[in-house]
Amino acid sequence: MIFTSYAAFAWSILFGFIHIYWAVGGTIGFEGRTMSEVLFMINLAAIVLCFLAAFIALALVQAWGEDIPNWFLLTSAWIACVVLGLRGGVGITQSMLQAEPTPLLFIIIEPYFLLGGILFGLSAFLYIYTNTNRRIKEGNTHNG
Template sequence: MTSPGVPPAWVGWGAAVCAFAFAAVSLAWALGSTVGLDTLGGSIERMARDRDPTLLAANAVALVLKVLGGVLALALVQPWGRRLPRRPLLALGWLGATVLVLYGVLQVASVALVAVGVIVPSEPISDQALAWRLLLWEPWFLVWGLLLGGATLRSQRLRRPTTSPDPDGHR
């Protein structure tokens, strides 16, 4: 059981699952799988199908960042993470959470505006790709960011236990 005001440990596990699942998708596409590419639509789908070197490089960078994001999430809630420098760990957690939440909000909002016809994209996007992006791909960033923020808050609020009591019996 957690103390009041301290998020449960599952938020870190949830952030890690989001990160590693997202990384697995990137890895599959980097290795040439075309499964699910039609859920992206537009030029990104075309570039992926054409194995565009720029997109492949961006995908490789994204893959590494997603794996590191999963490791970060685990470091925030696992005992081994307590051995890492606290301030840099918290700074990376808050930075990652902020970037993911902002990106997720902006992407969900922009795709929603396309879906309702307020914004007309420069190139057509299929209804299928629009639905996938609105209901899965873009919210995934938002959910991942919120979970990572919860894991960072948990780590920040929990006191680092000392290894042993002092001679007077105090910690």
């Protein structure tokens, strides 16, 4: 569980820094163009969400995360799993169905979204599994 949550943390931080790069005027991935105002606002929201996702990923495996309600951690992780997984899966499917050549950026970005979805889904699943096993063991020690 720890590896997948730390990988989800790293995924989120890296993606957050990519969005920061774009927010300060970076053009890699925009084919030399700059962002529109609307895309800039979406990008700012993505930065906040990336760092929130990093916090959630760490909270799943750190002792301080036990102070956060389980429902909040799990709901957040599953939402990240579904949104990122759908975004990546749909993007990959669209790229495969296009008649023209797919830009290199999409070949990298779409699987990256899918990877994030998988990491958050695994982290949520393993969080449930670990907590269930811990409760079972604690119940056995109290009853035995």
